[in-house]
Amino acid sequence: MDTIAVLDFGGQYAHLIANRTRRLNVYSEILDSNTPAEKLKEYKGIILSGGPQSVYDENSPQCDPQLFYLGIPVLGICYGLQIMVHKKGGHVSSGKIKEYGFARLNLSKRKGIFEDLEPEENVWMSHGDEVTSLPEGMEIVGSTDNCANAAIADFDKNLYGVQFHPEVTHTDHGMKILDNFLKITGAKREWNLDKFIENELEAIKKKVGDNNVFMLISGGVDSTVAYKLIQKAIGTKRTYGLFVDTGLIREHEREEVEEAYKKAGIENVHFYYAGDKFFTHLQNIYKPEEKRKIIGDTFINVQKDTVETMQLNPEKWLLGQGTIYPDTIETGGTKNSDKIKTHHNRVEQIEEMIKAGKVIEPLMQLYKDEVRQVGLKLGIPEEIVQRHPFPGPGLGVRCLCAKQDDYPENYENMQSEINTYLQEIYGINGQILPLKSVGVQGDSRTYRHPFLIKLHKDLKRDWGLLAKISTDITNRFSTINRVLLLLHPHGVIEKKIKPGYLTKERIELLQKADYRVTQFIKYHKMYQEIWQFPVVLLPLSLNNEGGESVVLRPIQSEEAMTANFYRMTWKWLDELVEGLEATPGIDGVFYDLTNKPPGTIEWE
Secondary structure, eight states, X not given: OOEEEEEESSOTTHHHHHHHHHHTTOEEEEEETTOOHHHHTTSXXXXXXXXXXXTTSTTOOOOOGGGGGSSXXXXXXXXXHHHHHHHTTOEEEEEEEEEEEEEEEEESOOOGGGTXXXXXXXXXXXXXXXXXEXXXXXXXXXXXXXXXXXXXXXXXXXXXXXXXXXXXXXXXXXXXXXXXXXXXXXXXXXXXXXXXXXHHXXXXXXXXXXXXXXXXXXXXXHHHHHHHHHXXXXXXXXXXXXXXXXXXXXXXXXXXXXXXXXXXXXXXXXXXXXXXXXXXXXXXXXXXXXXXXXXXXXXXXXXXXXXXHTTXXXXXXXXXXXXXXXXXXXXTOSTTOOOOOOOGGGSHHHHHHHHTTOEEOTTTTOOHHHHHHHHHHTTOOHHHXXXXXXXXXXXXXXXXXXXXXXXOTTHHHHHHHHHHHHHHHTSOEEEEOSSOEEEEETTEEEEEEEEEEXXXXXXXXXXXXXXXXXXXXXXXXXXXXXXXXXXXXXXXXXXXXXXXXXXXXXXXXXXXXXXXXXXXXXXXXXXXXXXXXXXXXXXXXXXXXXXXXXXXXXEEOSSSSSBEEOOOOHHHHHHHHHHHHTSTTEEEEEEEOOOBTTBOSSOO
């Protein structure tokens, strides 16, 4: 089968590139960045991924420079563009302005991979370094306001480079660029998901052998599709599904999952309440990574207790997981990738079991959109397949914990600098919040502060303007990786951290807010427009009211590696806020205006 090689330099989107080529029906494989050129001769084309480092860093991922002289078409993306330039004698340096988000690309030539594009294109940037001089034979094909060498080419040698990311949906005609590249390679279009299912069923049978599979199931699309696929391969009697109610799940979640599974004919799934164990282990814990680790370890301990109670021979049972590729890549699961956050299915105990060959993960090479398609092909009802994603650690990572105010050094000066700029350009101001959230910028993890903006009463509420302000702030001010809009209360606010950990009382408050939001978007038929809607509880008390604050984080995405914040109808948003502010215990409501990048979908 004709194959495209994707060299992985650690970029968060490396696997997404492979995903996109498969969508275009060409098989692709991800290889180490230093794969010898001799091996790369076997491939029809080579794509160089992005990465979190600088090409000049001492330990940065490199590649065999001979790959550019094989006569095989090469496309370098972001870091891939920079390593191509670097290896061929050009120069790369730190950019004066970091670019995260949308940019306008002006094309001077529209041929090769740029054929049939518009003279101006919307593209998606996520980089800090940029090319400052080109090697011999390469020319500028496209530029943005902040990046002169945003698209380059050696048309005679079929070598192409783009500083932006064509593989993400935010680049309007990114798929056209990739399709043009595949045409240049001459690769045959032979890959599809039917073939994946056929191959994976055989792979499951081979890996499981005479063993059985024990699987923790959340009721979400990933674990449900993985369980159904495993059952299809080895049969119902050899699989055992366990739904663990951690106490951190949504309100009425267990009842809804039980009913949905009955309708779907998914059998041999058992339900177990373990909330007391989780709350006990999480007592007095506030650090996000520590919370995730404890939740992941507790899951495994519950699984072990169940195995012992059932007297199952551990030598005859494998652990099944609904892990998909973003879980792996964001945990730093590929050679050069940067850890964004630790997923509960990638804690140390799981890693040890994987090394011992005791874990089976049939979906680990797929993205969410592909998993949904596989689910439909397996006959799983659409009401399950199209459910909003829900994190494995549940509301545990949507309920932020803190001991005290956490401001950056000299935050008052930083805040003044940001507000001076905002007043001059937009006529608004805001505040740095005394806590942090996780982000992803330039393929690296960031743990930085959100910035809360306030609109004057006479300023028109415009999502386009707010999106521009959000991107502007995160691009210009390195202390900020997330921008929020104040919805309630209006006017000047005093803010302080209300010390708090994961308790039943706090989770119950978050469950009420989350349930109200979910029912609201279903009633107004927004559920299918929104890919995921995290509701986040912040231990932030406003105006000495003694309550806490919630962040509304609706996003639109296809594969979770990139996302846009959802632009809700203002009338409906006002209605939703009115209901939330009337909820006892909530005295602040914010709206997350951050795309991914620079902010992750979840806050922790």
